[in-house]
Amino acid sequence: MVSPAAQTGTVSDTEVPVLIVGGGPVGLTARALLGRWGVRSLLVEKYRELSPFPRSRLLNVRSMEIFRQLGIAGRVAAAAFAPEYARVRFRETLGAEDFASAPMLGVHAPVPESPALGAVTSQDRLEPILLGAADTRVRFGAELVDLAEETDHVVASLVDDGTERKVRARYVIAADGANSTVREWLGIDTLGPGAVGSFTTVVFNADLRFENEPGGAYFTTHGSFTPIYPEGGWAWFGPTPAEPRHADWRELVTRALGPGIELPIDVLRVQHWVMNAFVASRFAAGRVLLAGDAVHAIPPIGGLGMNVGLADVHNLCWKLAGVLHGWAGPGLLDSYQAERLPVARETLELAVANSQLVRRVQQQRVERPEAPVEVPWTRRYFAQLGLVLGAAYESDAVLPDGSVAPSAADPVTDYLPTARPGHRLPHQWLAEGRSTLDILGEWFTLLTADLDCWRGRVGGAAPLRVTELTVEQASHYELGPGGAVLVRPDGYVAARWPDAPAGDALRSAISVVTSGAGDQVAVADLTGR
Structure with a gap:
């Protein structure tokens, strides 16, 4: 592969046992886990800072068990919502009464099967904690533009401020998201529905308070609402309008709030995104191993995506450490795909089914607003311990x-x-x-x-x-x-x-x-x- 940065200056090689590509929760957790094993790593992120967007929000009990092992579960919980917010509510508009509700099992209250309690917290609150969980190197603003595998290492080309830098790594962990450049370079196919819709998230401020009816997510017939931080802030998301450049986001959010809520809306940020649903056909190619959204894009309904990615690197990093420290053979890394690929496929199937069920309930409410809506699946929707702890x-x-x-x-x-x-x-x-x-x-x-x-x-x-x-x-x-x-x-x-x-x-x-x-x-x- 020819680097598009071939015309830039080149800095001499840096050598590192593991190069991590991607500075989201999965890449940052991999860095922390490797640090605990005494494995030096370099994490590179093409953006110049951690994401300011709330994004993923639910941490299940298994993820909090991993953070408990890393010694950061207390800090994560301290920045999260109180457990009573771990409930999903269905309403015609945000200001209307519930027509269905369900707690998030293992997050709303403790379960006897785990010493940990899940948490509802925004990704932009989680990532700084993960960043501080290790002292190995992180390079923001460094974009990966080329990978070349040689006999016993991988050579990565990074562009940082117009300068191309070479990094030699024994192994690479690619955690660079659903639109993974690394996955595309390696020619790894994906299986599943693919892009299932275009959506928009609107982050806004408004004096909305639901202390008597707390929830981590409010699904309405006009889009979904989530509180962002315990001290305030909200996000609305729904299908992207036909002409988003001309959309009146304040009016759209106000309509979804409903006639019972008349408050000034201060729109802070708007982000358009594509909901993907796929699992990669392979989790590794040579010395490059992929994790998180790079190998499985899970629809957000049900809060499964980030959690399955965290479990990926928890499975992978001890194996990498064993190979690098010499007490494990390279063949151990083959078990990563063997173990995590079936879990990813089962998780994707559940998330797609949950997305379809939510849309069905919302559509029923639109078509027959006076008829009661039965949602017998809401207990199953967040009762996922069999999948989360029993994989x-x-x-x-x-x-x-x-x-x-x-x-x-x-x-x-x-x-x-x-x-x-x-x-x-x-x-x-x-x-x-x-x-x-x-x-x-x-x-x-x-x-x-x-x-x-x-x-x-x-x-x-x-x-x-x-x-x-x-x-x-x-x-x-x-x-x-x-x-x-x-x-x-x-x-x-x-x-x-x-x-x-x-x-x-x-x-x-x-x-x-x-x-x-x-x-x-x-x-x-x-x-x-």
Whole structure:
């Protein structure tokens, strides 16, 4: 590929283990996670500052568990709305009464399945916190114009103030959004509906107060409203008019407010955007790995898009760290696509269905304004714990133990905790305010009620910590005397031994999981059965 900046001056190479392209929540979270692993990275963002636009707003419990691990969950929650705002309301206009309402499960109130509570917060409040979560380099105003992969690294060309700079990186994480330049350069196809509509967001100030009927989102027949910050500010979004250059945005928002609200409207910003719906056919090409909207553009209805992107890099970064630090083989990176691509497809299917349902309800209200509107799906709409906490992985980075996955009546809504390999470790309280998820970190974790049984088995290059459970706590993971569960750094169970295995099972399991060659080893050799 020929760089369009070929006529500019060139600065000598910079070398870095990981180059991150894109300074949104996914790229910033990847930077923070790699920093925790001691991996140097350089994040580049073509814009000169963080986005001032509110954009994504919902953080589910899984994302807040990740932020809890990074030590920033408290700061995120402090900048967010109070939990009672985690409710969606349906109205004909903003000033009308609800004709339907539903809480956001795991955000509106705590759930026993997680030590964390989700949050409603604007992206422009989240990003500065993520930026401060690591001290590795960030270069704003640097646009990626070329990528070239060589034998053991990637050469990236960046243009910054008219000067072309070369960066040599062992790996690249592309988190450059739904219109990803990197994805296009790599020739990666996308599957799904594609562009499903053009929309406009209007950010405005008005003295709107709904303390008695708080909500994180108000869906009306004239567009949707969201409060932006706890101290004030609002956004309206809806389909872009046929001639947006001549639109009277103040009049449009006033009409959507309805006759019950007569307030001056101060329009601050207007942004046009395309709602995309797709999943990429591949999540990686050589040494370039893609994450977030670059590989899955999820419609915003249901608040799933940013969250699935955060889970992407939580899955990816420990694997990159293992390869770069030398205790994992490059084959481990193949498990990233194997594990996250199915989740992205399921998430997209749900978000598209939710978008269609919202439009159907709004249309019913327009066509029959006096008739009651039944929305039996509103509980399912935000009851997504099965998808959020119950997503299961099948890859070479997971060693099956022969158990059968629990069967939920609805895998989207119903989360059935299980310590079966390939599932997120179920949360248990170990002590006041301390969860089993809190003992996980930049290491593999072995949980057992019998330390003596496992003390002599610990070893190997990969970082590992052993934590003792009570017999009762171990029973929740279906562990008998001498049994143990091995948990990956991303909180997913890598292997489980219900009882004490024979031989060097632990060291063998970690070696297989980190080599990315799980299909080459018989499960019986590792479980001792």
